[in-house]
Amino acid sequence: xxxxxxxxxxxxxxxxxxxxxxxxxxxxxxxxxxxxxxxxxxxxxxxxxxxxxxxxxxxxxxxxxxxxxxxxxxxxxxxxxxxxxxxxxxxxxxxxxxxxxxxxxxxxxxxxxxxxxxxxxxxxxxxxxxxxxxxxxxxxxxxxxxxxxxxxxxxxxxxxxxxxxxxxxxxxxxxxxxxxxxxxxxxxxxxxxxxxxxxxxxxxxxxxxxxxxxxxxxxxxxxxxxxxxxxxxxxxxxxxxxxxxxxxxxxxxxxxxxxxxxxxxxxxxxxxxxxxxxxxxxxxxxxxxxxxxxxxxxxxxxxxxxxxxxxxxxxxxxxxxxxxxxxxxxxxxxxxxxxxxxxxxxxxxxxxxxxxxxxxxxxxxxxxxxxxxxxxxx
Amino acid sequence: xxxxxxxxxxxxxxxxxxxxxxxxxxxxxxxxxxxxxxxxxxxxxxxxxxxxxxxxxxxxxxxxxxxxxxxxxxxxxxxxxxxxxxxxxxxxxxxxxxxxxxxxxxxxxxxxxxxxxxxxxxxxxxxxxxxxxxxxxxxxxxxxxxxxxxxxxxxxxxxxxxxxxxxxxxxxxxxxxxxxxxxxxxxxxxxxxxxxxxxxxxxxxxxxxxxxxxxxxxxxxxxxxxxxxxxxxxxxxxxxxxxxxxxxxxxxxxxxxxxxxxx
Numbered sequence: 260x261x262x263x264x265x266x267x268x269x270x271x272x273x274x275x276x277x278x279x280x281x282x283x284x285x286x287x288x289x290x291x292x293x294x295x296x297x298x299x300x301x302x303x304x305x306x307x308x309x310x311x312x313x314x315x316x317x318x319x320x321x322x323x324x325x326x327x328x329x330x331x332x333x334x335x336x337x338x339x340x341x342x343x344x345x346x347x348x349x350x351x352x353x354x355x356x357x358x359x360x361x362x363x364x365x366x367x368x369x370x371x372x373x374x375x376x377x378x379x380x381x382x383x384x385x386x387x388x389x390x391x392x393x394x395x396x397x398x399x400x401x402x403x404x405x406x407x408x409x410x411x412x413x414x415x416x417x418x419x420x421x422x423x424x425x426x427x428x429x430x431x432x433x434x435x436x437x438x439x440x441x442x443x444x445x446x447x448x449x450x451x452x453x454x455x456x457x458x459x460x461x462x463x464x465x466x467x468x469x470x471x472x473x474x475x476x477x478x479x480x481x482x483x484x485x486x487x488x489x490x491x492x493x494x495x496x497x498x499x500x501x502x503x504x505x506x507x508x509x510x511x512x513x514x515x516x517x518x519x520x521x522x523x524x525x526x527x528x529x530x531x532x533x534x535x536x537x538x539x540x541x542x543x544x545x546x547x548x549x550x551x552x553x554x555x556x557x558x559x560x561x562x563x564x565x566x567x568x569x570x571x572x573x574x575x576x577x578x579x580x581x582x583x584x585x586x587x588x589x590x591x592x593x594x595x596x597x598x599x600x601x602x603x604x605x606x607x608x609x610x611x612x613x614x615x616x617x618x619x620x621x622x623x624x625x626x627x628x629x630x631x632x633x634x635x636x637x
Numbered sequence: 638x639x640x641x642x643x644x645x646x647x648x649x650x651x652x653x654x655x656x657x658x659x660x661x662x663x664x665x666x667x668x669x670x671x672x673x674x675x676x677x678x679x680x681x682x683x684x685x686x687x688x689x690x691x692x693x694x695x696x697x698x699x700x701x702x703x704x705x706x707x708x709x710x711x712x713x714x715x716x717x718x719x720x721x722x723x724x725x726x727x728x729x730x731x732x733x734x735x736x737x738x739x740x741x742x743x744x745x746x747x748x749x750x751x752x753x754x755x756x757x758x759x760x761x762x763x764x765x766x767x768x769x770x771x772x773x774x775x776x777x778x779x780x781x782x783x784x785x786x787x788x789x790x791x792x793x794x795x796x797x798x799x800x801x802x803x804x805x806x807x808x809x810x811x812x813x814x815x816x817x818x819x820x821x822x823x824x825x826x827x828x829x830x831x832x833x834x835x836x837x838x839x840x841x842x843x844x845x846x847x848x849x850x851x852x853x854x855x856x857x858x859x860x861x862x863x864x865x866x867x868x869x870x871x872x873x874x875x876x877x878x879x880x881x882x883x884x885x886x887x888x889x890x891x892x893x894x895x896x897x898x899x900x
Binding site for chain 1: 796798799801802803804805806807808809810812813816817820821
């Protein structure tokens with residue numbers, strides 16, 4: 260199991276920065292997801308690691324720089340987005356390719372190929388050509404080929420993207436179990452946050468060539484570091500507010516409309532500071548507007564239902580506040596909510612702990628840089 | 638029924654065009670099969686003696702050997718150059734890339750009489766009077782557009798991730814090329830080779846300027862029919878048609894079988 264470090268990596272395409280002074284540490288045996296929208300630099304990072312792109316800075320495997328090593332000496336297993344199975348070779352020949360390049364003795368190669376075939380449930384398919392396999396089978400061959408060489412690190416580039424939903428879920432479980440069993444340091448590139456959340460130990464959220472935040476799946480989801488992460492992960496309602504004062508460890512913040520919102524945060528704030536409050540749509544509770552109960556412990560916002568979207572298990576409700584701002588609430592499809600329709604007056608409540616306080620304006624870069632440094636220290 | 642009648646005019650047109658294409662060939666074969674020494678159509682009596690006569694004539698044999706030799710060498714050379722040029726054109730963005738591509742294609746556009754003339758003058762000025770050398774260079778240049786066209790098309794379709802996969806698995810760049818890239822584009826290279834071979838083998842216009850010490854088959858046939866009027870020239874031409882037809886059929890079969898296997 261290898262520790263992988265990126266130190267101050269820069270990749271430029273002309274004047275365009277694909278990666279800006281990026282630093283990142285992947286712990287031995289860890290399953291790290293690189294999550295971000297297309298063009299955020301996540302695939303570039305993978306290509307840096309693979310040795311397919313020129314870069315500045317350094318990549319280290321267990322503390323040892325590999326920058327001088329060309330792609331074929333880096334000992335990296337890659338599962339490409341399109342699987343990149345050799346069409347003129349059988350499943351067995353595909354899996355054996357890396358071992359043959361390493362001049363592994365024929366007997367050992369054959370044994371290892373058979374191991375891979377059974378490990379990835381490919382029995383009976385060894386003599387087929389890639390085109391004679393289903394998408395899921397092709398994916399497993401690509402995985403078998405990548406781990407047959409016992410690589411120092413496994414890179415997965417959106418490997419599940421081409422599969423249909425059901426198969427994708429099955430493969431997620433299989434992939435995770437396999438990674439645990441083989442115990443290989445794995446970097447997984449995806450734009451699908453659900454996939455990242457369900458598979459990874461930690462997630463590095465990327466945008467504009469910078470790591471915006473790195474942390475465990477729960478940290479990244481529950482405590483987004485900035486506006487980008489809050490908006491990219493799940494569905495957040497963002498409300499501009501001004502801090503008033505700290506009371507019993509809770510910051511009181513005033514919204515534009517005058518409502519005061521308590522936020523349980525340990526962010527370093529001063530009174531009168533402009534901030535953004537992030538509220539996850541699934542943390543909002545809806546109550547039909549009755550007489551206002553001043554003694555209610557939970558904070559409340561009042562508004563009019565603008566639109567109701569029926570999603571089966573969930574109902575998504577858009578509520579327009581008096582100030583004109585729209586809040587989205589995702590509530591469980593339970594009997595109480597069926598009467599809610601456009602025009603209904605409702606109250607929204609939530610816990611102070613559900614409010615995340617974000618810096619008012621961040622382009623992502625400045626905060627991202629510090630988040631990336633934290634990532635390197637962690 | 639109505640469907641068939643609607644297609645009737647198209648069918649008739651297609652058959653007429655096919656007849657038009659085949660008619661000269663049918664006459665050619667007919668003349669070649671004459672029993673007597675006249676070029677008659679329809680043939681009077683059937684015989685293959687004029688086909689056998691080809692092999693009795695030293696000029697034809699030498700010309701066949703030279704043409705095949707030349708075509709094979711020009712094919713190999715144009716394929717090597719074509720693959721290299723194709724890689725540069727497809728894989729890299731550089732200044733003058735489009736110009737280069739146009740330049741490679743220019744032998745298809747520049748009149749062959751001009752090309753032949755230019756070669757004649759250039760080689761004469763250099764005092765090189767070797768048909769082999771001059772024609773080898775000429776035929777490589779003439780075959781190159783076909784080779785590059787097909788190779789560029791195959792390389793454009795080729796997924797670069799295959800080569801990267803090979804490299805990540807431990808193959809140095811040259812091994813990745815020969816073990817993965819080349820086998821995958823092989824079909825394209827083979828068809829490029831057939832085009833290149835035919836382009837060299839059948840060339841007459843430019844070639845006739847450069848026959849000093851040795852002559853190619855098309856030029857030999859041409860000079861034969863200028864002096865002789867027995868059906869040997871027709872038989873020789875018919876034989877060429879047969880060989881080319883077999884070649885094209887083989888290519889067709891090779892490509893479709895390959896397509897079933899790997900694509």
